[in-house]
Amino acid sequence: xxxxxxxxxxxxxxxxxxxxxxxxxxxxxxxxxxxxxxxxxxxxxxxxxxxxxxxxxxxxxxxxxxxxxxxxxxxxxxxxxxxxxxxxxxxxxxxxxxxxxxxxxxxxxxxxxxxxxxxxxxxxxxxxxxxxxxxxxxxxxxxxxxxxxxxxxxxxxxxxxxxxxxxxxxxxxx
Numbered sequence: 001x002x003x004x005x006x007x008x009x010x011x012x013x014x015x016x017x018x019x020x021x022x023x024x025x026x027x028x029x030x031x032x033x034x035x036x037x038x039x040x041x042x043x044x045x046x047x048x049x050x051x052x053x054x055x056x057x058x059x060x061x062x063x064x065x066x067x068x069x070x071x072x073x074x075x076x077x078x079x080x081x082x083x084x085x086x087x088x089x090x091x092x093x094x095x096x097x098x099x100x101x102x103x104x105x106x107x108x109x110x111x112x113x114x115x116x117x118x119x120x121x122x123x124x125x126x127x128x129x130x131x132x133x134x135x136x137x138x139x140x141x142x143x144x145x146x147x148x149x150x151x152x153x154x155x156x157x158x159x160x161x162x163x164x165x166x167x168x169x170x171x172x173x174x
Contacts, residue, residue: 001013001026001029001030001033002029002030002033003033004030005029005032005033005034005037005045006033006034007037007039008034008037008039008041008042008044008045009045010046010047010048011030011046011047012048012049012050013026013030013047013048013049014049014050014052015049015051015052015115016052016079016082016094016097016098016115017052017053017075017079017098017101017103017109017114017115018097018098018101018113018114019112019114020112020130020134023131023134023136024134027047027049027135031135046137047135047137048136048137048138049114049131049134049136049137049139050139051115051116051117051131051138051139052115053071053113053115054075054116054118055116055117055118055124056068056118057117057118057119057123057124058119058120059120060120061120061123063120064118064120065106068110069106071116072103072104072106072109073103075103075109075115076103079098079101082095082096082098083095083096083098101113
């Protein structure tokens with residue numbers, strides 16, 4: 001984050017399931033380094049926050065959680081690579097902290113880890129707002145899984161939370 005900011009280029013940060021405080025700290029490091037550096041070239045500064053674990057919106061919170069439960073098992077298996085990277089280079093040392101994450105704690109994983117956006121439409125909009133409040137642009141796989149009749153409406157709201165100037169394109173025919 002610091003190196004990208006010093007160069008005046010954008011950076012992508014993932015929460016590594018370490019929570020919103022971790023992301024907030026990484027974004028603050030970026031902002032401080034960007035402000036403290038002299039930039040020779042035009043800035044291309046952009047802070048992007050990636051939701052790595054998954055996004056799932058359903059008609060009800062229970063339905064979304066039933067589907068999303070399998071994601072935590074997959075994520076727990078894949079994070080072994082984070083620990084290996086942490087040992088290979090000091091640049092990735094922070095990723096080793098994932099060893100302390102309890103991937104069986106659903107409340108933490110789906111509400112506080114910053115790795116998932118899961119729930120009913122209102123939950124999903126609130127979770128996206130939480131990311132937006134950190135000051136980074138959120139990216140994730142919005143189209144990966146959608147089982148709700150109102151999903152189009154939720155993602156329209158999600159996009160508007162991220163960027164109030166975005167206008168929803170016409171769906172045609174109506």
